[in-house]
Amino acid sequence: MLGAGGHELARVRRHIGYVPQRRTLDPQFPITVRDAVVMGLYPMLGAFGRLTADDRRRVEAALVAVGLLDSADHAAGHLSGGQQQRLLIARALVQEPRIMLLDEPTSAVDAATRSAIVDLVRRLHAERGLTTFYVTHDINEVMPCVDKVLYINRTVRAFGSCAQVLNRETLESLYGSRVVFAEDSGRRYVIVGDSHV
Amino acid sequence: MFEFLHYGFMQRALLSSVIVGTTCSFIGVFVVLRGMAFAGSGLAHAAFGGVALGFLLAVNPLVATVLFCLGTAGLIQVTSRKAQLRMDAAIGIFFAFAMALGVLFIGLMKRYDARIYGYLFGNVLGVTPGNLILMAVLGLVVIGAIGLLYRRLKFLTFDEEMAEASGLPTDALAALLLGLLALTVVVSIKTVGIILVEALLVTPAATAYQLTHRYGMMFALSWIAGMVSCVAGLVISYALGIPSGASIVTVATVLFALAAVFSPKRRKCKVCGHKSGFDTA
Numbered sequence: 001m002l003g004a005g006g007h008e009l010a011r012v013r014r015h016i017g018y019v020p021q022r023r024t025l026d027p028q029f030p031i032t033v034r035d036a037v038v039m040g041l042y043p044m045l046g047a048f049g050r051l052t053a054d055d056r057r058r059v060e061a062a063l064v065a066v067g068l069l070d071s072a073d074h075a076a077g078h079l080s081g082g083q084q085q086r087l088l089i090a091r092a093l094v095q096e097p098r099i100m101l102l103d104e105p106t107s108a109v110d111a112a113t114r115s116a117i118v119d120l121v122r123r124l125h126a127e128r129g130l131t132t133f134y135v136t137h138d139i140n141e142v143m144p145c146v147d148k149v150l151y152i153n154r155t156v157r158a159f160g161s162c163a164q165v166l167n168r169e170t171l172e173s174l175y176g177s178r179v180v181f182a183e184d185s186g187r188r189y190v191i192v193g194d195s196h197v
Numbered sequence: 198m199f200e201f202l203h204y205g206f207m208q209r210a211l212l213s214s215v216i217v218g219t220t221c222s223f224i225g226v227f228v229v230l231r232g233m234a235f236a237g238s239g240l241a242h243a244a245f246g247g248v249a250l251g252f253l254l255a256v257n258p259l260v261a262t263v264l265f266c267l268g269t270a271g272l273i274q275v276t277s278r279k280a281q282l283r284m285d286a287a288i289g290i291f292f293a294f295a296m297a298l299g300v301l302f303i304g305l306m307k308r309y310d311a312r313i314y315g316y317l318f319g320n321v322l323g324v325t326p327g328n329l330i331l332m333a334v335l336g337l338v339v340i341g342a343i344g345l346l347y348r349r350l351k352f353l354t355f356d357e358e359m360a361e362a363s364g365l366p367t368d369a370l371a372a373l374l375l376g377l378l379a380l381t382v383v384v385s386i387k388t389v390g391i392i393l394v395e396a397l398l399v400t401p402a403a404t405a406y407q408l409t410h411r412y413g414m415m416f417a418l419s420w421i422a423g424m425v426s427c428v429a430g431l432v433i434s435y436a437l438g439i440p441s442g443a444s445i446v447t448v449a450t451v452l453f454a455l456a457a458v459f460s461p462k463r464r465k466c467k468v469c470g471h472k473s474g475f476d477t478a
Binding site for chain 2: 009020032039
């Protein structure tokens with residue numbers, strides 16, 4: 001994709017479902033949940049294309065997939081933080097992408113909501129056979145379910161399987177501080193230390 | 198009751214009010230949703246420079262103002278991008294500069310022409326057939342552009358980052374909106390004046406926003422509010438012998454007050470219990 005331009009980029013874009021951070025949404029915008037999800041089809045519809053029955057089916061399916069069908073005709077401004085994030089995921093799903101790119105989908109939500117969103121993404125990834133890129137600053141929220149980890153700090157610092165990247169030596173060199181691993185109920189957690197660890 | 202419509206100047210006044218009410222109400226949706234109220238005010242003040250230039254050069258002031266306002270809009274857009282300034286700072290710089298140029302152009306005029314000041318507060322009864330044609334053409338350009346770009350502008354306004362990621366030329370669309378706003382100001386200044394045009398750019402759309410959660414319906418309600426404000430304001434100004442611009446803006450403000458007080462958004466949603474606004478929790 002790097003260096004692609006014009007028609008090639010447009011062709012590639014259709015296969016990528018992008019989920020931006022929630023803060024990019026205008027909270028005052030007068031729009032229903034359903035209409036916000038329909039926007040995911042705009043790049044395919046163009047300026048004057050009309051929604052077909054198949055398009056409407058895809059919108060309904062996306063709303064069902066994220067659990068927002070009952071809220072479809074509500075004002076998008078009435079949604080909670082977690083629901084807003086699910087709306088953005090539905091908007092990306094509606095174009096039936098092959099690749100999902102999620103940019104910090106759990107930022108500014110509570111722990112329970114964070115867990116629910118990660119579970120949703122994991123389920124959609126499995127059900128739809130997606131290639132999923134999940135951008136996060138919190139390795140613990142995705143550690144149990146990712147195949148590969150890519151660390152970027154202006155450049156690529158590390159890339160590989162969980163076993164290759166998520167070990168003490170690699171993480172301590174990445175974070176520049178002590179790293180501790182903890183386990184609870186069969187699940188591993190990474191604690192990046194400061195002077196108190 | 199409608200005998201005043203027998204007069205040619207009143208027919209032109211009514212037509213110009215319809216054009217202004219329609220054009221302002223449509224672009225006003227973006228002024229309200231994108232927070233462009235200061236841009237509208239800035240371009241309206243910049244129009245003073247264009248009007249003064251027109252009188253100085255003895256050309257049609259509205260034609261001079263079209264070029265002047267578009268130029269100012271272009272400078273604002275370019276400066277905010279290239280100089281990495283927030284948009285309101287760029288607007289502040291150029292609207293003050295344009296007003297200063299207006300004062301300069303007046304100082305350079307050999308003879309004092311009081312008609313300039315008619316553009317400050319509007320003179321709907323002085324709309325000429327030539328003015329009407331220019332207003333209609335510009336109004337059609339603005340409304341036509343909004344119609345053609347309806348979806349793109351909706352996407353841009355709701356989620357600019359996603360719109361850009363989808364391949365929309367967001368910078369160009371934002372610049373175009375600013376240009377359409379500049380044209381709308383020119384459409385309106387003969388009717389409501391430079392000082393009060395801001396009210397028509399904001400108030401009808403703000404009224405509509407009180408009454409609906411739907412984007413498309415907001416255009417329809419804004420148009421109704423704009424039309425009622427302009428036509429009723431004109432009739433009231435004729436009946437009471439008061440300035441038309443002030444009358445129109447007063448009607449618009451009363452409509453907004455009523456909409457705000459009786460807004461359905463003030464009542465709790467029966468399903469989710471929310472009143473309005475995004476829950477940021």
